[in-house]
Amino acid sequence: MTKGCPNPLDHRTRIGQTRREKTRERLCEAAIMVFAERGLNGTVIDHVVRQAGVSRGTFYNYFDTIEDVLDAARVMLKRELVLLVKDSVDFDRPPAERVAFGLRAFIEVARQNKLFLEFSARLGHQSYSFSNLLKETAPGFVSSAIEAGEFRPIPEGLIFDLMESGAIAVLRRLMDGEEVDVAAFVAAMLRVLGLSYEASVAIAALPVEVPQPAEDSLLLRANATWSASH
Amino acid sequence: MTKGCPNPLDHRTRIGQTRREKTRERLCEAAIMVFAERGLNGTVIDHVVRQAGVSRGTFYNYFDTIEDVLDAARVMLKRELVLLVKDSVDFDRPPAERVAFGLRAFIEVARQNKLFLEFSARLGHQSYSFSNLLKETAPGFVSSAIEAGEFRPIPEGLIFDLMESGAIAVLRRLMDGEEVDVAAFVAAMLRVLGLSYEASVAIAALPVEVPQPAEDSLLLRANATWSASH
Amino acid sequence: MTKGCPNPLDHRTRIGQTRREKTRERLCEAAIMVFAERGLNGTVIDHVVRQAGVSRGTFYNYFDTIEDVLDAARVMLKRELVLLVKDSVDFDRPPAERVAFGLRAFIEVARQNKLFLEFSARLGHQSYSFSNLLKETAPGFVSSAIEAGEFRPIPEGLIFDLMESGAIAVLRRLMDGEEVDVAAFVAAMLRVLGLSYEASVAIAALPVEVPQPAEDSLLLRANATWSASH
Amino acid sequence: MTKGCPNPLDHRTRIGQTRREKTRERLCEAAIMVFAERGLNGTVIDHVVRQAGVSRGTFYNYFDTIEDVLDAARVMLKRELVLLVKDSVDFDRPPAERVAFGLRAFIEVARQNKLFLEFSARLGHQSYSFSNLLKETAPGFVSSAIEAGEFRPIPEGLIFDLMESGAIAVLRRLMDGEEVDVAAFVAAMLRVLGLSYEASVAIAALPVEVPQPAEDSLLLRANATWSASH
DNA sequence: GATGAATGAGGCTTCATTCAT
């Protein structure tokens, strides 16, 4: 209550927590870069701490295993991606278009963000996964569309699995530098959902606006740091 | 001692090669079992040689790295699978049915052979892969069907990727003990190829005969040994 | 605010010293509990500061090493024990009875105070030691009794060593939950001092009143806290 | 069965086992030296392997922890000591003399073998222990003597504990370079067993022949190596 | 060829200690 001299303990605590949070983020960012480059199995704690510029001991103040930091990194990435993809989808459009835009937005973000591409492709289904993203972005979305007669019946778990595993297969090709017909992939998924061949191709061909990550986003910052050294 | 064996060196050589081949197979079999249980990263050479009942040094007489023995094991498995799946497909049937039968045969073999299921699901796209299998079983098969108007246009690489990644996703669910609607998966793939929803569902529902591996096949022998200890 | 406190600096200093002393005691108490549980080698500074509820850095304001805090704790315990055992010994009794009472009082205190038992048994001869206690309680006591013809000649150092090492062996058995014939131990020590078998057994069998630690003693407080979590 | 060419496998196996046993002994010997110098807690695996002149990895081919090698070393030492002390005791002598000779032999061996002294004193009751030695050398020996009326009643466990803890206290004094009246200690133990003061002193004063370890004994070899570097 | 003991680089983990706030 004393003006001009708030509880010094609180102050110290706040400072400490801020610093703590910052270090944690540095570790996650570093982990993303290392994972992107070496995959989960090629990554050891030493790589991460060196990339983060902290000491080995510091790592253990925040995580117990290399998997733990991957989990944390995944969560951070996912948070940003959900926002990003959500932005790119117009909720007034019919379900098929929303699926098409979401898938393409996801792939385009990866295509334009090499770090993210490597991370997602390499980590495969262990990484942030599209199906989870879809579930979080729009839970029950497919089911309702099926009930509404927009899609034909298919188990929701299956369509999520196919989208995720398919998207990762696409990213893997992109990472290897191969040409990929993204529209064909999107159209295929739409047919899985019951659309006719013609409709699937038409909707998959609609122009899509690729969402741009915010200037200060983890995605952009990490990509910048990472690209600098490649 | 052997009548009609003029050159003892030849004999010894032949005997030696037989023994050599047998040891190699033992190592591969052992590797499959260990990989099925622990995945690629959990597996170390010691596990394999102990399972095979040979000495550590012997391993290096046949392979250089743990990946090498995995490769060899993959090849052996694939050889058996190609035969198995080929058997189950009647080449007089229309392409859609052949795709449906092939996919289902593959999944059913895995469902009935726990060792193979674990191996394929765990190794994921690193394992023997379905798309490779498809390519080897019937190269150009999809393209011709497209040209013949049986399927609608789609890049051959893409459809292979989707089938492989989708099939592995299915196996992973099976391995986790989840219920999987295999027919729905097969129907989805048929729609990707351009069939109508009704046709896809109808063909996916056709009864399929699961091919049985030969008594002395690697698949069956290894599965028996492995199941004995689980 | 305090009436009759002319020099605020003195006041602050005094307050500070009080606080300082209290923190020091908290650390010692905590150390005793941790040592009792994990022994010297299993104990790390972190355990102690967490038990004491202070920060890691604070530890270094009071001690340099983990051994230092053990030393301090030992001193505190010993101070209390000397008083306790002294109370239980009637100085008008003959030397043999005083030895018997002292030994039994010591062992009974440990028997009734689980924390102290674990601490003493685990730390062994590194802990507060009985021979030191004896020396401090009654220096020269044995020598005089020998000169007075109450005991038979034996090097004072040796008898102290035997009592200490023997008592700790007894405590160790108690800690392991074994039955221990304390009277037999006491009688044995009396025979070492030259008493006849019959006399030793008779005196060791005399009823002894176990001294009770004061309500606010370190012994009782720490034991309470510690017992609460076991 | 073939003369002149016994099974080569057997031969190799035998060679291997011999080598294996030798390395194991080297590690134990090394461990004894290191423990003697630094105690259990000051000893780390690196010290032992360096002393043994083998690689770090080799250690793990034989033991899992530093405690394990201590156990093994204890067993080896004990085996030698049992023989040594047994030799020094004339089984025709009365029980009191046998106890006296055994105790003195043990202490004299330690006094003349610096390595063994340090090892026993430092490891304390964790080390090879006298009471175990006594139990193994002559199980039930004390009980029978009590029944025969040679000693007075005392729990066997207690007398063993007192002898062990007392002997170690004596060794500790010796290690610290203090003068120790070994005869007084032995006499004390005899009085514990019920002998009169005069008898105890008389028997403890009997001349004792110190047993000499065999030339190729672990005790002598290790002591030589160790003394060379002190 | 087969064997398995020995090796040592590489990664993991703990914990005493420092120091800015």
Add this chain to the structure above:
DNA sequence: CATGAATGAAGCCTCATTCAT
């Protein structure tokens, strides 16, 4: 004084690889 984040030395342990028999 108290705090706790950061540090890095020190020890632990695994495992691919070599090599004498």
